[in-house]
Amino acid sequence: MSADRSGITRLLRHLHGADAEGTTLPRVRQEAQTFVATDGEQVVGLVVATLVDYGVEAYGSVEELVVDPEFRGQGTGRSLLDRSLTWLAASGAEVVFVSALDEDVIDFYASAGFKRTTGPWLAWVPDAKRYPAP
Numbered sequence: 262m263s264a265d266r267s268g269i270t271r272l273l274r275h276l277h278g279a280d281a282e283g284t285t286l287p288r289v290r291q292e293a294q295t296f297v298a299t300d301g302e303q304v305v306g307l308v309v310a311t312l313v314d315y316g317v318e319a320y321g322s323v324e325e326l327v328v329d330p331e332f333r334g335q336g337t338g339r340s341l342l343d344r345s346l347t348w349l350a351a352s353g354a355e356v357v358f359v360s361a362l363d364e365d366v367i368d369f370y371a372s373a374g375f376k377r378t379t380g381p382w383l384a385w386v387p388d389a390k391r392y393p394a395p
């Protein structure tokens with residue numbers, strides 16, 4: 262509704278300043294990628310990466326990371342995580358979140374560079390040398 266539009270515009274000017282360009286909601290980019298590992302025949306691991314970008318301070322999340330128990334301990338989980346983080350960093354994510362409750366799994370993420378934040382949440386910030394900003 263046009264009444265909503267003017268209200269949205271007014272509030273966005275409060276948020277971004279009276280001189281801010283644009284009078285509508287910013288274009289929001291939300292993308293997700295599923296990465297899989299196979300043994301040549303079937304899927305033995307997967308991870309889902311999601312990017313949210315409102316035009317500033319894009320962020321990502323990593324979810325559903327799982328490796329078939331028969332294939333664990335062979336680098337598959339780390340490889341899937343690396344692929345998802347590489348994609349997120351190349352897509353502009355400035356930080357990536359993951360939720361993990363199990364202490365062992367927290368150690369797994371910590372060894373990949375994630376740091377604990379609050380509750381079950383860990384955060385990963387791309388190293389600018391390894392993951393140059395897009």
Ligand SMILES: CC(C)(COP(=O)(O)OP(=O)(O)OC[C@H]1O[C@@H](n2cnc3c(N)ncnc32)[C@H](O)[C@@H]1OP(=O)(O)O)[C@@H](O)C(=O)NCCC(=O)NCCS
Pocket residue numbers: 325326327328329332333334335336337338339340359360361362363365366368369372
């Ligand atoms: C967590 C998980 C994805 C790891 O997959 P994986 O293929 O076994 O992991 P990798 O072989 O790539 O291991 C990478 C490193 O993490 C370590 N690691 C892997 N799983 C670990 C665990 N459960 N606890 C502690 N360390 C672990 C490995 O020792 C290895 O260390 P290294 O590089 O020093 O040798 C797998 O154990 C799994 O599917 N767990 C059940 C689902 C789950 O909890 N997912 C996480 C949701 S948040």
